[in-house]
Amino acid sequence: xxxxxxxxxxxxxxxxxxxxxxxxxxxxxxxxxxxxxxxxxxxxxxxxxxxxxxxxxxxxxxxxxxxxxxxxxxxxxxxxxxxxxxxxxxxxxxxxx
Numbered sequence: 001x002x003x004x005x006x007x008x009x010x011x012x013x014x015x016x017x018x019x020x021x022x023x024x025x026x027x028x029x030x031x032x033x034x035x036x037x038x039x040x041x042x043x044x045x046x047x048x049x050x051x052x053x054x055x056x057x058x059x060x061x062x063x064x065x066x067x068x069x070x071x072x073x074x075x076x077x078x079x080x081x082x083x084x085x086x087x088x089x090x091x092x093x094x095x096x097x
Contacts, residue, residue: 002087007031010040019080030071033087039064041071050075056082061094 001012003022012020025042028049034040037053044050051064052074057063073082 003084005029006090007035008086008090009067010084011087012056013039013085014081016082017080019044020082020084021049025051028066030059031090039067040084041067041081042073042084043075043079044080045076 003010003012003020005022005026008024019042020090022077028042028051034051034053036055039057040085041052041054042049043052053062054064054067054070055062067083075081086093
């Protein structure tokens with residue numbers, strides 16, 4: 001499934017226990033922090049959405065191959081979570097003067 005937001009276009013790669021909620025995602029997304037990441041993981045902890053970014057370099061300490069480790073080590077057991085892959089960054093909007 002493809003999701004188009006003001007922050008860009010994302011593909012939902014995994015939506016475990018139907019965790020993805022667009023309104024909560026938009027509320028928690030901070031463009032300065034997350035625009036540089038290709039992959040975003042959202043997990044629900046005590047009814048609060050946590051977002052974590054991963055890059056596309058598999059050898060990086062923060063590469064997408066670390067997503068399973070993050071889910072096992074930093075998230076509650078069997079918690080609802082999702083993985084998004086950025087397809088297109090947000091379009092820069094030109095302002096007519």
